Amino acid sequence: MNASRPNDHTQPNAPTDRDAAAPDHAADPNNGSDPNPSGEKTHRHFIRQAIDADLASGRFDGVRTRFPPEPNGYLHIGHAKSICLNFGLAQELGGTCNLRFDDTNPTKEDTEYVDSIQEDVRWLGFQWDNLHFASDYFDQLYQWAEKLVMEGHAYVCDLTAEQTREYRGTLTEPGRDSPGRSNTPEENLDLLRRMKAGEFPDGAKTLRAKIDMANPNINLRDPVMYRISHVPHHRTGDKWCIYPMYDWAHGQSDSIEKITFSICTLEFEHHRPLYDWYCEKLEIHHPRQIEFARLNITYTVMSKRKLLQLVQEKHVSGWDDPRMPTIVGLRRRGYTPESIRAFCADIGVAKFNSTIDVVRLENAVREHLNEVAPRRMAVLDPVKLTITNWADHGSPVEMMSAINNPGDESAGSREIPFSGSLWIERDDFKEEAPRKFFRLKKGGAVRLRAGYIVDCHDVVKDDDGNITEILCTYDPETKSGEDTSGRKVKGTIHWVSCDHASEVTVRNYDRLFSVENPDNVPEGKTFLDHINPDSLSTTKAYVEPALCEAKVGDRVQFERLGYYVVDPDSKDGEMVFNRIVGLRDTWAKIANKSEGNPKGGGKQGAGKQGGGKQGSGKQKTGKQGGNQPASGKPPQAKKTD
RNA sequence: UACCCCGUGGUGUAAUCGGCAACACUACUGAUUUUGGUUCAGUCAUUCUAGGUUCGAGUCCUAGCGGGGUAGCCA
Numbered sequence: 001m002n003a004s005r006p007n008d009h010t011q012p013n014a015p016t017d018r019d020a021a022a023p024d025h026a027a028d029p030n031n032g033s034d035p036n037p038s039g040e041k042t043h044r045h046f047i048r049q050a051i052d053a054d055l056a057s058g059r060f061d062g063v064r065t066r067f068p069p070e071p072n073g074y075l076h077i078g079h080a081k082s083i084c085l086n087f088g089l090a091q092e093l094g095g096t097c098n099l100r101f102d103d104t105n106p107t108k109e110d111t112e113y114v115d116s117i118q119e120d121v122r123w124l125g126f127q128w129d130n131l132h133f134a135s136d137y138f139d140q141l142y143q144w145a146e147k148l149v150m151e152g153h154a155y156v157c158d159l160t161a162e163q164t165r166e167y168r169g170t171l172t173e174p175g176r177d178s179p180g181r182s183n184t185p186e187e188n189l190d191l192l193r194r195m196k197a198g199e200f201p202d203g204a205k206t207l208r209a210k211i212d213m214a215n216p217n218i219n220l221r222d223p224v225m226y227r228i229s230h231v232p233h234h235r236t237g238d239k240w241c242i243y244p245m246y247d248w249a250h251g252q253s254d255s256i257e258k259i260t261f262s263i264c265t266l267e268f269e270h271h272r273p274l275y276d277w278y279c280e281k282l283e284i285h286h287p288r289q290i291e292f293a294r295l296n297i298t299y300t301v302m303s304k305r306k307l308l309q310l311v312q313e314k315h316v317s318g319w320d321d322p323r324m325p326t327i328v329g330l331r332r333r334g335y336t337p338e339s340i341r342a343f344c345a346d347i348g349v350a351k352f353n354s355t356i357d358v359v360r361l362e363n364a365v366r367e368h369l370n371e372v373a374p375r376r377m378a379v380l381d382p383v384k385l386t387i388t389n390w391a392d393h394g395s396p397v398e399m400m401s402a403i404n405n406p407g408d409e410s411a412g413s414r415e416i417p418f419s420g421s422l423w424i425e426r427d428d429f430k431e432e433a434p435r436k437f438f439r440l441k442k443g444g445a446v447r448l449r450a451g452y453i454v455d456c457h458d459v460v461k462d463d464d465g466n467i468t469e470i471l472c473t474y475d476p477e478t479k480s481g482e483d484t485s486g487r488k489v490k491g492t493i494h495w496v497s498c499d500h501a502s503e504v505t506v507r508n509y510d511r512l513f514s515v516e517n518p519d520n521v522p523e524g525k526t527f528l529d530h531i532n533p534d535s536l537s538t539t540k541a542y543v544e545p546a547l548c549e550a551k552v553g554d555r556v557q558f559e560r561l562g563y564y565v566v567d568p569d570s571k572d573g574e575m576v577f578n579r580i581v582g583l584r585d586t587w588a589k590i591a592n593k594s595e596g597n598p599k600g601g602g603k604q605g606a607g608k609q610g611g612g613k614q615g616s617g618k619q620k621t622g623k624q625g626g627n628q629p630a631s632g633k634p635p636q637a638k639k640t641d
Numbered sequence: 642u643a644c645c646c647c648g649u650g651g652u653g654u655a656a657u658c659g660g661c662a663a664c665a666c667u668a669c670u671g672a673u674u675u676u677g678g679u680u681c682a683g684u685c686a687u688u689c690u691a692g693g694u695u696c697g698a699g700u701c702c703u704a705g706c707g708g709g710g711u712a713g714c715c716a
Contacts (some may be wrong), residue, residue, distance in 0.1 A: 043655055043664085070716050105715060161714055171712055172643045206714055216644040218712050227714035246716045270645055270711055291646085293709090298652095304716095346665070348654040350647090353709050357652050360666060370679065407679060438677065447675055480675065492675050560676045587677045 045349040047290050051089065051261060054288065060260040063095025067121065067128070068250065068264075070102045071113035071234075073304040074319045074326045075120045077340070077361070078295040084344035085292070086263055087126040098257055099128035103135045104249045106233040114234075116319075120327040125337045134244075134253045135235045141244050141252055142196065144282055145207060145225060149188045153281050154225060155180045156191035157208045164206070167213070168221050174214035175221045181210060195228055198241045202228050207242075211277065219274045223247055251275040251287070259287040265294040266351065295347070296355040299511040300325045301518050301527055315531060316512070322567075322578050323512040323535050333509065334555050334565030334580035336372075339365040358511065362581045369555060369563045369580065374404045374411060377449065377494040378543040378558040378577075380506055382423035384498065387454065389473040390420025397497070400480060402450035414546050417500040418451050423542045425560075428493040429470055431459060436590055438491035440470070447492040449559060453478040453485070494559045501542035504575040507567065508537045547575070555580065 044052070054060050065086040069079065090097035099121060103109050121128065148154040157180040159167060169175035183191070195205055207226040215221055225248040230241045251274075254262045262275070269291045279286040296302060301310075302325060310316050310324070319326050322333035330340065343364035347356050390396075400418045405411035424440070433441040440446040445455045454472035462468050477485035514532040521527060543558075550556065555565045562582035569576045 045654085068716095072716080102716065108715075157714095159714095164714070165712075168712060170643085174643095175712095203714065218644085221712085224714055229714080243714095245714075250716085266646070267710060268716090272645095293647085346653085348665095350654070352647055352653090354653060357667070360653080363666065366678095375676075375678095403675095406674090406676080436677095449675065451675095453675095483675090489675090491677080494676075557676085557678085560678070583676075583678050585677075590677075 043348070046351070047085070047261070047263060047292060047349055048089070050288070050290055051093065054260070055093075059288075062260065063090055063093040064097070064258055064260045065090050065095065065263060066098040066100050066132075066254065066257060066259050068100045068102045068134075068253075069117050070105070070108070071110060071117060072105075072108040073113060073308060074328055075117055076302060076304075076307065076327065077297065077325045077330065077343075078302050079120075080124060080327060080340050081295045081344050081347070081349075082263070082265070083121060083124055083126060084341055085349060087128075088345075089261070089263075090129075095260075096129040097126070098130045098132055098259075100132040100134065100253060100257070102246070102250060102253075103133050103233070103235065104244050104246060106231045106243065107229065109234060111234050116328065120331075123327065123331060123337055124340060130257070132253070132257060133235055134249045135233060137249070137253050137256055138236060138240060138244070140256060141249060144252060144284075145248075146189060146192065148209070148225075148281060149192055149207070150185050151281070152185055152210065154207055154209050155183050155188045156195065157181075157206050157222075157224075158204075159206075161203060164224070168218065169213070171218070177213055178208070178222065180208070181213075181222070192226075195226065195242050196240075198230065200228055202230055204228060209248075209274075209277070211274075217270050217273055219247070219271050220277070223274060247271055247274050248278065251278050251289075252282070252284070254287045255279060255282075255285045258285055262287045262289040264289060264291055266291050266353065267294075291351070292349050293351055293353050296353075297325065297361065298355055298358045298516040299513045299518070300358060301513070306527060309528075310512075313528075315528065322507070322509050332565075332567065332578070334563065334578055335365050336368050336555070339368040342368065355517070366563065366581050366584075369557065371405075371407065373555050373557045373563055375402070375406075375559050376544055376547050376556045377402075377416065377496055378504075378506070378541050378547070378561065378564075379423040379425055379494065379496050379501075380508075380539055380541045380558075380561065381426045382496075382542055383426045383429060383467060383470060385422045385424045385429075385454070385470045385472060385495065387420040387422070387474045388457075388471050393420070393474075393476070396420065397500075400450045416450060416544050416546070417497045418448075419497045419499055421498040422448070422495045423498055423501060424448075424470070424493055424495045426467075429456075429467070431467070434594065436594070439493055440472075440491070445475075445487075445489050447478070447480075447489050449492050449494050450480045451495065452476070452480070453487055453489055494561075496542045496544050498542075500545050502545065502548055502575070504541055504543050504547070504577060506539050506541045506564070506577045506579070508539065508579045510535045510537075541577075543575075550575070557583075 051063060055063075067083050067086045069075065087097045089095065099118065101114060101117070145154065157164070157178045159178050159180070164178075167176050167178055191205065192207055194200065195207065205228060206224045208222045208224055211220045211222055213221045224245050226242040226244055228241060229243050232238045233240060233243075251262070268289070272289045272291070275289050276286070301307065307324065307326065311319055316324055320328035320332045322329055343361050346360065346364065396419060398418045399415040401413050402416050403413045428439040429441070430437055430439070431442050433439070433444075440454075440456055442456050442459060445453055447453045452474040454474050456470055456472045458471040459467050460469035460471065475485060475487065477483065478487055511532055512535050513527070513530045515530045518527040518530040521529060547556070550566045552566050552568050552570055555563060557563050560583065563580040564577040565580055567576040567578045
């Protein structure tokens with residue numbers, strides 16, 4: 001097979017919002033002592049420090065990293081951390097970063113994922129230098145395996161999977177030698193070639209590295225290098241019936257690509273001695289593996305297995321459900337690549353196994369959208385407001401000028417039709433209101449955003465006592481921007497003219513789980529029991545005319561409510577908006593507090609932590625209750641990835 | 642009860658050679674505001690514990706405690 005793919009420069013649509021800062025910090029890679037010419041104080045995490053040291057000592061002459069996903073699922077926010085790290089380091093230090101698919105297990109992998117992963121990396125704003133597949137290296141790997149066999153460093157083992165497990169020993173007891181360990185190199189070579197030729201059924205034999213069956217590090221107890229699996233591979237077809245294990249493929253692929261820093265997550269820490277062993281025995285380029293803590297976020301699950309389960313059991317609409325922490329999910333939710341990158345930069349890199357508060361993610365997108373999202377008005381829970389003296393105005397409709405972004409003059413303004421018949425938010429009116437309620441009440445006044453001040457003099461109710469109409473007069477002296485009245489009102493509310501409003505669908509998304517750590521479940525329950533039943537509420541809404549021009553993917557702020565994005569489900573005349581994140585809601589806090597209500601009532605609905613944070617002591621845990629006594633018995637199956 | 646890694650505010654990350662525990666977020670106060678948004682100002686720490694070395698310890702040493710990971714022919 002072709003051992004490597006040439007540079008893949010076929011990406012037609014490199015992201016438009018790509019971080020333009022890429023080239024300007026291209027520091028001299030040989031200068032590890034002062035890579036910060038700007039003089040600006042930057043924190044260098046431990047990986048960066050290790051790189052600086054290796055560059056300074058001459059161990060490596062540059063920075064070459066890689067992002068190595070297995071194409072067996074969609075990328076999630078945890079992968080984004082790794083992507084930002086690997087690509088970011090290469091950018092900062094003038095190095096390169098490859099995208100390599102770790103496709104060594106055809107029973108689990110699929111081209112569907114190969115495509116989505118590439119799209120996600122690009123969308124995040126990164127461009128790989130080379131695109132590779134571990135399967136491109138299968139020939140080289142096999143040659144190296146024969147070399148190790150001939151040098152007496154590997155042997156063919158006849159043990160079944162179950163026997164292999166028994167012979168391996170336990171955490172507290174050493175293992176025993178496999179009978180195959182005493183084969184001659186010639187015997188092993190013959191057996192290996194016959195394995196490759198397909199003479200043996202699945203599971204009949206393995207090739208194993210000959211290291212040390214008594215090593216306290218179980219990865220060194222003669223790890224399997226090849227297993228037999230008569231399964232076609234999505235790229236190599238049926239050429240192979242033996243497939244390399246992760247440890248045997250990964251480091252060697254790194255080596256072939258001349259990677260200098262092989263950055264991975266903490267659970268591979270005890271694989272590092274094996275990574276090193278292979279490179280040493282083969283006498284090939286030897287990258288340095290460095291491990292960091294994977295990302296955990298409150299109110300979410302991150303394991304591929306659980307995400308897959310959510311999709312397969314239809315707890316969500318798919319991998320791109322806006323509640324999923326997948327990149328496709330976040331994209332559909334309306335998150336920007338910039339905000340995800342900012343989040344990843346914000347949370348740092350360390351070896352401590354921490355859990356990031358999800359509000360930091362929410363805050364990152366809020367911060368970015370505050371700068372770039374045009375403001376619009378939308379009423380999600382409408383009640384009619386009639387201006388009883390509007391006839392005095394002369395014309396039935398007046399166009400009002402509204403600023404698009406108060407923080408950005410260059411965003412300009414737009415015209416909104418104002419009339420005597422408006423929709424306002426039901427929440428924004430109370431017949432009798434507490435002192436701190438700044439919105440409209442009977443006998444009170446409020447400003448209509450970009451419009452006039454109105455005074456409420458009456459309400460109309462139906463037979464059940466529900467308010468159906470609010471009657472106000474407007475004050476002609478108080479037109480927004482031309483107010484000559486000198487009147488001050490405490491509140492400003494949003495509105496939409498009834499005759500000019502468009503009806504749209506709004507999907508208000510909230511956190512998928514209602515507890516901080518969904519993985520922390522009592523006996524007999526699963527993380528699914530923590531799904532937030534109110535994570536999606538769909539409603540009709542009235543929006544101002546300017547929104548009719550919005551395209552799929554456009555993000556706006558519905559004033560006083562939150563940030564919204566036009567969903568791909570939108571059709572002509574039937575727009576669908578997803579809530580990306582709500583605005584900070586100080587009023588909800590005040591209201592909750594005065595009611596002594598610890599939960600609910602906020603714009604985010606259930607799941608928002610209100611006042612009721614659980615736990616008090618330090619909870620630096622990823623998982624709980626998973627502590628396994630070293631009983632000498634294998635634990636029940638558990639999966640993280 | 643084997644081996645490896647990790648313990649700094651509510652959360653996360655810093656702290657040059659051992660020298661005033663800093664930054665960000667949250668929370669809480671207050672100011673500003675035609676978004677209860679934004680912005681601005683302020684408040685919140687026995688550096689896991691106990692010893693030791695030192696003029697001086699988050700940092701070095703010893704012991705303990707706590708958390709995470711590891712026994713796939715997964716990655």
